Amino acid sequence: MKDENRIGTQNLGSLYTNGRVRSRREWRGIVDTAYDFSRWLHNWITMFRVVLVKPRNIKAMFRYRWMASYLAVPMMIDRHTQGLRNEHLRICHEEQDLIVEDVAKLLDKLFRGDRRIGNDREFSSKVVLVDENEMQSVMMGFPTVVPLSREIASTYIPVLLNQRAALHYIDVAQEYGLAGDVCPMPEAEAGVSIDDDAPVLGCCAVQCNTTCDGSLMGNSVISKRLELEDGIPVFQLATPLRHREDDVQEYAAQEIRNAIAFIEEHTGEKWDWTHYFECAKRVNYATKCRLEWLEINRTDYPQVFGSNLALYTETNYMAISGRLKVFEDADRKITALAEKAFKKKRMAANEYRHRAIIWGVQSHYYMDFLVWLLNCWGIVPLTDMLSMVNTRMIAETDTPENREQAIYDIAWLTENMIMRNRTHGGYKVLLDELWEFVEEFNADMVILWEHMSCKALDGMHGMFEEKAREKGIHLVWVSHDLFDPRVISRQGVRDQINSYMRTVMNEEPVDPSLEILNDVESW
Amino acid sequence: MMTLIKKLLSFLLKLVLIAVAGTALLFVVYFFNLDMKLTAAMEPLLTWFYDNKVKRDQHL
C-alpha cells in the first residue's frame, strides 16, 4: 500500500551525522513543519517554566548525573516524530508534549522535596516514593498525597532520551559484585542507589515486585539504603505472579489493603473514595479509548500505533492510572484525531508492506525502532506487548459493594502492570495469546524483542519458534539488552531486521538511507 | 491625535518586526537543530563535572 500524496523528507537517513545529534530537523511541508516548530517552542517554554527557571533545579542539574540526559528532550521527540505528518504527527505531539510536561513536573517535585536540594520538609511529608515498575493505582484514592518515582526520573526516562544514560550505573552495580547477566533496568536502578545519585525525600515508600525477579531483588538494594540509612519506611507490595488464577486474588487484594493502611499511617491522610471513583472513571475511559484505537488498528488504516501507542500506554496506564484529568483530555483528542485520520484513510508512512505484532520487551535505548521499522521497511507495528494490557472495566460508581470491588480492581490493575501481565502468569498469557492477536490484527509478521536478560521471556524461546513454524508466521527475533547498547548497538538491532528482510523476504527497503546508520555516538 | 496614532502604529510595526525576526531566528535554531547542537556540546562539560566535582557517598 503506497501514499502517493506524501509531502516532505524522503531520505530520512540523510539527517543523521556520526555525532550526538542530527544535522537538521525534518521538512514536512509548510503546514506540518510550522506545527512541529510551534510544538518545539511549546516544549522548550514548558521546560523553562517548570524546571529551568528555578535555581534549585539548576543545582540539581549539577548534582545528579542522570540530569544530563534531559539535554536531549527535544531530540527524543524528533526521533519519535520521524516521518510523521498530519494527524499522526499531532497524535505524537499530543502524547509526547504532555509527557514532557508531566516529567518536568516530576523533576521539579523531586528536587523540591530532596533533602540535598530544595529540602521542603512540609512538601516531602506528603510524598510517597513509588517504584518505576509499579502501577500507581494504589494512589488513586489519595488526592493530597504526592506519588513520585525516583527511578522514572533517574533511569527510565534518561535511557529513552540518551542510549548511554544507564551505563555508568550498570557499571557501578557490577563493580559492587552484581552479575552482568541480570536485567539492566533494576541493575541500573540499584546502581543509582549505590552511587548515591538518587534524591532523598518522602515520608515513606511503596516498592513492588513487578515487573520481575530482577525488579524484586533490585528493590532490596534500594530499600537497604532508603529504610536503614535515610529513615524512610518502605512497604513491599507483593503482587502475585499467577495473576490469572482466582485463588491468588484475595492475597493481592489484602496486599492493597495493607499498602493503603501503610500510606495512611505514614502520611496522615485518609483514603478518599470520591476521588478514587473519579480516577476509576478516567481509567475506564482510557481503557475504552485504547480499545478503540486497537480496533482501528485491526483495519487496513491503523492510526495510533508504534511508539505513539507504546510510550503513551506505558505512561497513562501505569504512571498516571486515572489520577490526572489532563490525560483524559489527551485521550479524547487522540481519539478524535485517530477517527478523523481513519475516515480520510491516512497513512503514517510512504508505504505499508507488512503488518506486525511487536512482542516481547522493548529495547529501551531504541524505542524509536518502531518508527524506523515503518519508515525503512514499511513494517507497520500494529500493537505491542506492552500495550496489550487490561481490557476490563473497573467499578466506577461509589456504592458499598463497589468499594469492596475497588480493592480487587486495584489489585487486578497492579497484577496487570505493563509487560509483567505477559511475562508472568503462565505461558498462556505470553505464548498462546500472541497468536490470537496475530489473527485478530491480521498480522503477517511478529517482531519478537528478545531482551536477553529477561529470563521469563527467554525461557519460552523454543516454544515461540515452534508455534511460529506451526502457524506459518514470520517470526523475526530482535535481540537486545534493554538499557545497554554496548551489548547490541542500535545498528545491531536494525541489522537483525535488515538481514531477515533481505535474505528471507527478498525485499529492498522503502527508504534505503535508513538501512545503515552510524548512530553509536547519538543520543 | 494623529501623531499619537502614528507613534502607536510605528511602535506596533517595530513590535511585529521584532516578533517576525525573533520567530525567524527561532525557526533557524529549530530547523538547523542548533538547540541540540548546543546541548550536545554542553554534555561533556557536565560529565566532567559529575566525575570530578560531585562528592558521593558510594556504597551498598
Add this chain to the structure above:
Amino acid sequence: MKDLKYLAWFENLLQEANNELVAAAREQGKKCVSYICENSPEPLLNLDGCFSVRLRAPRTGSMEMATYYMTSFLCEYSRALLERAIEGGYNFSDCLIAPDGCSMINRCAENMELLHAMEKGKEHFFYEHMEIPMKADDNGLNLYVLQCKNHILTPLKENFGIDISDAAIRRAVAEHNRVCELIRAIGEFRKGDRPTITGYEYSVITMATYAAPKAMLIEKLEETLEELRTREPDAKNAFRVRVALVGSEIDDPDFIKLVEDTGAFVCVDRYCYGSFPGRDPIHLTDEEDALTQICRQYMVRGQCPRYMNTAKLLERRSYVDELAKEYAADGILYEQVKFCDPWAYDRMLGSHIMRNEYGYPVLSIDRPYAVSGIGQLRTRIQAFIESVEIKKIHGGSR
C-alpha cells in the same frame, strides 16, 4: 578417617535421579511426587502412598536441547532439569509440583509441561504451578495454606486417592522430623577442632534425603549416626580453615569436594538442598491444624531471596551469622549458580554485609551447574583460604 560404612551407598543414590530406592518405592505402588523448589513444603509431598523427589540432573553433560528451548541466559539448574526431562530421565515421576518461585524454574516446569516430557503413558499425571508468598506475614500465610490445599493436597487426593487429612499430614511430619533429627545429629559432628565427618560426606547424606524416599533412608541414617559417635578423626586436621557455604542450589556434592580439596572444611551448608533450613524439624502443636503450622514454619524460616520484605532481608544475614558462630566458621563462601537472578542480588548484598558489617572474610563466586574439575574456581578458593589462614595466624579472622 575410616570410610563411613554406607557412604558409597548414599553416593550411589545420587548417581541417578531414578535411583534404586525411587524404583523400589514405585514398585511398592507409591506415587512419586517430583518437585523443584525448596518452597514446596516437603511433608505434604510425603503423605501415605506417595514420596517426594527433588529433581536434580547428576552428571549433566550437554544442555543443547534445553538451551534451544530456554536460551543460554537461564540458570543452568533449570536447563539441566529440562534437558534431563526431555531425555526421559524423569519418567519415574507421577506428577510435578512447581512453585512459581523464580522465572527460571517456572519456565523450566512450563517447558516440561508443553513438551509432555514426563507423562508418557500415565493417565493421571499432573503439573501444578503454585503461587508462594514473597513476604513472611499473615497475608502470606493465608496464601500459602490456600495454595498448598489447591495445588498439592487436592490434586494428590483427586488423582491418586491420597489421604490428605490432618492426621495423615501429622504422620508425614513425624517421618520428616525423624529424618531431620538424624541429619541434625549427624551434622553436629562437624563441630569442634577435629570433626569426624567431612562437609562432603555430610552433603552426600543430606542430599540423599532430598533425592530418595525418606522412609527408606532412616535405618542407614541411624546406623551412620552410631558409627560417627565412635569414629576417630584423623591425627592431623586435613583442613586449614572452616567455611560456611551460603547461596543458591547445590545438588552436586562434587562442589563440596572441590572446596574441601583446596583445604577448606565446609562446616555449614546454608544453601538450597542443604540442611539449613531444609532439615530443621517442624514443630507441631494440637492447637492449630498441621497444614497451617507447616506453612508458617516454612515461611518464617525460608531463606529464599524472593522473600522481599526488609525484615527478611536482614534476617538472611543474621541467620548466616548465627550459623557461622555456632559452627565456628572462619569465613563465608557465597555462591550462586550462573544466571540466577535472585541469588545474583542476594550474593552481592550478602557478601558486602557479611564482610563490612559482620566482619567475616567472604569469597563471592558464581559457578556453573556441573562443577567438577573447574580450575578457576579451585584457584579462587585456594587464594581465599590462604588469606583467611593468614588472618587467623595474625590474631583473628574477623
